[in-house]
Amino acid sequence: MGQSLDKVPVEGLRGVGPRIAERLARLGIGSVQDLLFHLPLRYQDRTRLVPIAQLRVGDEVLVEGDVTASEIGYGRRRSLKVWLTDRSGGGILLRFFHFSGNQAAGLQRGASLRCFGEVRQGPQSLEMVHPEYQRRGVGDSGPLDASLTPIYPTTEGLQQSSWRALTDQAMALLGPGEGLVAELLPQKILRRFQLPLLVEALRLLHRPPISVTAADLRERRCPAFRRLAFEELVAHQLSLRRLRRRQQRVGAPVLAGDGQLRGRLLAGLPFSLTEAQRRVSGEIAADLLRPHPMLRLLQGDVGSGKTVVAALAALQALEAGFQVALMAPTELLSEQHLRNLRGWIEPLGIQPLWLAGRHKGRERAELVARIAGGEAMMIVGTHALFQEDVAFRDLGLAIVDEQHRFGVHQRMRLREKGARDGRAPHQLIMTATPIPRSLAMTLYADLDLSVIDEAPPGRTPVTTVAVPDSRRDEVIVRVQDACGQGRQAYWVCTLIEESEVLQCQAAEDTARTLAESLPELRVGLVHGRLKSVEREGVMAGFAAGELDLLVATTVIEVGVDVPNASLMIIENPERLGLAQLHQLRGRVGRGAVESHCVLLYHAPLARQARGRLSILRETTDGFEIARRDLEMRGPGEVLGTRQTGDMQFRIADPATDEPLLAAAQQTADLMLDEHAENVRPLIERWFGARADYGGV
Numbered sequence: 303m304g305q306s307l308d309k310v311p312v313e314g315l316r317g318v319g320p321r322i323a324e325r326l327a328r329l330g331i332g333s334v335q336d337l338l339f340h341l342p343l344r345y346q347d348r349t350r351l352v353p354i355a356q357l358r359v360g361d362e363v364l365v366e367g368d369v370t371a372s373e374i375g376y377g378r379r380r381s382l383k384v385w386l387t388d389r390s391g392g393g394i395l396l397r398f399f400h401f402s403g404n405q406a407a408g409l410q411r412g413a414s415l416r417c418f419g420e421v422r423q424g425p426q427s428l429e430m431v432h433p434e435y436q437r438r439g440v441g442d443s444g445p446l447d448a449s450l451t452p453i454y455p456t457t458e459g460l461q462q463s464s465w466r467a468l469t470d471q472a473m474a475l476l477g478p479g480e481g482l483v484a485e486l487l488p489q490k491i492l493r494r495f496q497l498p499l500l501v502e503a504l505r506l507l508h509r510p511p512i513s514v515t516a517a518d519l520r521e522r523r524c525p526a527f528r529r530l531a532f533e534e535l536v537a538h539q540l541s542l543r544r545l546r547r548r549q550q551r552v553g554a555p556v557l558a559g560d561g562q563l564r565g566r567l568l569a570g571l572p573f574s575l576t577e578a579q580r581r582v583s584g585e586i587a588a589d590l591l592r593p594h595p596m597l598r599l600l601q602g603d604v605g606s607g608k609t610v611v612a613a614l615a616a617l618q619a620l621e622a623g624f625q626v627a628l629m630a631p632t633e634l635l636s637e638q639h640l641r642n643l644r645g646w647i648e649p650l651g652i653q654p655l656w657l658a659g660r661h662k663g664r665e666r667a668e669l670v671a672r673i674a675g676g677e678a679m680m681i682v683g684t685h686a687l688f689q690e691d692v693a694f695r696d697l698g699l700a701i702v703d704e705q706h707r708f709g710v711h712q713r714m715r716l717r718e719k720g721a722r723d724g725r726a727p728h729q730l731i732m733t734a735t736p737i738p739r740s741l742a743m744t745l746y747a748d749l750d751l752s753v754i755d756e757a758p759p760g761r762t763p764v765t766t767v768a769v770p771d772s773r774r775d776e777v778i779v780r781v782q783d784a785c786g787q788g789r790q791a792y793w794v795c796t797l798i799e800e801s802e803v804l805q806c807q808a809a810e811d812t813a814r815t816l817a818e819s820l821p822e823l824r825v826g827l828v829h830g831r832l833k834s835v836e837r838e839g840v841m842a843g844f845a846a847g848e849l850d851l852l853v854a855t856t857v858i859e860v861g862v863d864v865p866n867a868s869l870m871i872i873e874n875p876e877r878l879g880l881a882q883l884h885q886l887r888g889r890v891g892r893g894a895v896e897s898h899c900v901l902l903y904h905a906p907l908a909r910q911a912r913g914r915l916s917i918l919r920e921t922t923d924g925f926e927i928a929r930r931d932l933e934m935r936g937p938g939e940v941l942g943t944r945q946t947g948d949m950q951f952r953i954a955d956p957a958t959d960e961p962l963l964a965a966a967q968q969t970a971d972l973m974l975d976e977h978a979e980n981v982r983p984l985i986e987r988w989f990g991a992r993a994d995y996g997g998v
C-alpha cells in the first residue's frame with residue numbers, strides 16, 4: 303500500500319524541479335492529490351476527421367485536405383493564405399500571420415495537410431488562424447488519437463504537454479482499484495444518488511476512455527462530472543457552514559431599542575409597509591435582539607422598497623445606542639443613500655455622516671474622529687469605510703447594499719473589521735439581483751435569507767419595445783408627446799468604453815442635440831463627472847418637475863426615484879447586461895401612469911444581444927430575468943464573482959447543477975452529524991488555503 307496522495311509532494315514527480323514546483327504552487331497545487339483535482343477545462347477531439355463541408359463556426363476540429371491555392375496577402379496585415387479542400391467539396395482558408403519562407407514554400411498547391419484548429423468566420427469564408435498542421439505523404443494518413451485530449455487550465459510557463467506528463471504520473475501513482483485518494487463522501491450517499499467512486503471519476507475526466515464522446519463531456523453528461531460537481535458543492539456548503547458556526551460562537555450586541563424612532567419614522571411615511579416589507583423587517587428585528595451577529599441577505603427586486611427596511615433596522619440599532627454603518631459599492635450610490643436617509647432620519651434628530659473618497663486631509667481627519675468618538679452614530683460611505691483605517695466607537699450594525707458586487711472575501715473582511723473583544727456587529731446585506739432561492743442558499747450558505755417578493759402597490763408594469771436607431775426621430779417625437787402631456791422622461795446614454803470621460807461627453811452631446819430638436823422642453827443632464835452639488839441640483843430639479851427630460855449616463859441606474867417619469871429611452875442597450883438594463887428600467891413604472899421603455903439599439907444585433915432584449919420585452923419580473931440571465935451567462939458573471947476570483951467553482955456550475963443543490967445540502971448535514979472527521983479534508987481538498995478566508 304502506498305502513501306495517500308495528499309501526503310506526496312509534487313516535487314517527487316519526474317520533471318518537477320523548484321521552478322515548476324513554484325508555478326504549480328501558484329495554482330494551489332502542492333501534492334499529487336492536488337494535481338489530480340486540477341481537472342481539464344475542456345477536451346479536444348483529435349479522434350476523428352471532420353469533412354470540411356460540415357464545419358461550423360466555433361468548432362475545434364481536425365481536418366484533412368489538399369492545398370488548392372496559396373498566396374501572400376498584403377491587406378491591413380501581411381498574411382499567408384492557404385486554401386484547403388477535401389472530398390466533401392468544402393473549402394476552408396488557413397491564415398498565418400507569422401510564417402517563414404520555408405513554411406510558405408511547403409504550403410503550395412498540391413500539398414496534402416492534416417490540420418487542427420478553431421473554425422472562425424472570415425471576411426469571405428470560414429478560416430482557421432494558425433492551425434497546428436502536419437504535411438502528409440501521398441496516401442499516408444497516419445493514425446488518429448484513440449481518446450480525447452484534455453486541456454488543462456494553466457499558468458505561464460506550463461505547457462499542455464507538461465500537464466499531460468504530470469497527470470500521467472499522478473494517474474500511475476493513484477494506482478488501480480480504490481486508489482490512493484480517500485473517498486470522503488459516505489457510501490450511502492453515493493448509492494442514493496447513483497454516483498461513481500471518486501477515483502473512477504478522476505480517471506475518466508483526466509483520461510476519457512474511447513467510449514466517451516466529446517459531446518458527453520462538453521454537455522457534462524457523464525456521471526463523472528456529476529460526481530465531482532457534487533463533491534465540490536458539498537465542500538462549498540461545508541466551508542460556508544463552518545464559517546457560519548464560527549460566527550455563531552462570536553458575540554454581538556443585543557440591539558433592544560424602545561421602538562420610539564421606528565414608530566416615528568413609520569408614522570411620517572406617506573405610505574404603509576407592504577406585507578413583505580413587514581415580514582422581512584420582523585425577521586431582521588428578531589435577529590438584532592440575539593447576542594450573536596446577524597448575517598442576513600435581504601433580496602428584493604429593484605423598487606421593492608429595501609431602503610426603508612434598512613432604515614428601520616438602522617433605527618433599532620440607534621435606539622439601543624449603537625452606531626450603524628451603511629455601505630454602498632460606489633460613492634454615487636452612497637450619496638444617494640445619504641440623501642434618502644436625511645429625508646427620513648433628520649426629522650428624528652439624527653444627522654447622518656457621510657465619509658467619501660473626496661474627503662481629504664483635515665476634513666477627513668475630523669470626520670474620522672467623529673466616528674471614533676461616537677458623535678456620529680449613523681455613518682454612510684463606500685465599502686472603503688471598512689478597508690481604510692476607520693475605527694468605530696461602538697458599531698452595532700453594518701448594512702451593505704448591492705451585495706452582488708462584493709465577494710465572500712470582502713464579506714469576511716467586514717466581519718473581522720467590526721469585531722472586537724470577541725464581539726462582531728450585526729450585518730444586513732442587500733441585493734437587487736434576485737437569484738433563485740436554491741442558488742442563493744448555495745452561494746450564501748453562510749447567510750440567512752429574507753426576500754421582499756412583492757412590489758409596493760400602485761405600480762403599473764412597464765411596457766418595453768426595441769427600436770433600431772434608424773428610427774431615432776420617431777423616438778424623439780415620443781419624448782415630445784409624453785412631456786407634452788405633463789410626464790417626464792429619461793434618456794440614458796451608454797458607451798462600452800471604460801472611459802468615463804467619453805461617456806460623459808456622449809451624454810453632453812446627446813443633451814445638446816435633444817435640446818435643439820426639442821426646444822420647448824426643459825432638458826437636464828447628469829453624469830458622473832459633474833460636481834456632486836450640480837448633480838444634486840439637477841436631480842432635485844427633475845424630481846420637482848422643473849425639468850421635462852433628463853439625459854444621463856448609467857449613473858441613474860440606482861437611487862433616482864421620480865414617480866411622474868413614465869418614459870425611458872436607453873441608447874445602445876445591446877451594450878449592457880440584463881441585470882443592469884433591468885435596474886435602469888426600474889426607474890420608470892414607479893407611479894400610477896402607464897410607463898414605457900424604449901430600447902434604442904444599433905442594428906444589426908448579435909444573437910446574444912437580441913436574446914437579452916427580447917427577455918426584457920417579455921417580462922418585468924426581476925426573478926425571471928435573473929433566472930434567464932443565469933442560463934445565458936452563468937452565475938459567475940451574473941453575481942459578479944468571476945472578476946473577483948471569489949466563489950469560482952472548478953467544476954460545479956450552480957446554475958446548471960441546480961438539481962444537485964438540495965442533495966449537496968443534505969449531504970453536508972449528514973457529514974457534519976455522522977462523518978465529522980471527513981469535513982476538514984474535504985474542504986481542504988477543494989478550497990485549500992482559500993477555505994479559511996483569512997481565518998475568521
Ligand code: ADP
Binds near residue numbers: 573603604606734861
Ligand atoms: P429598492 O428596493 O430598489 O432599494 P427603494 O427602497 O429605493 O427600492 O424604494 C423605491 C421607492 O418605493 C421609494 O420611493 C420608496 O419610498 C417607495 N416605497 C417603499 N416602500 C413602499 C411602500 N410600502 N409603498 C409605497 N411606496 C414605497
Ligand code: MG
Binds near residue numbers: 608609861
Ligand atoms: Mg436601493
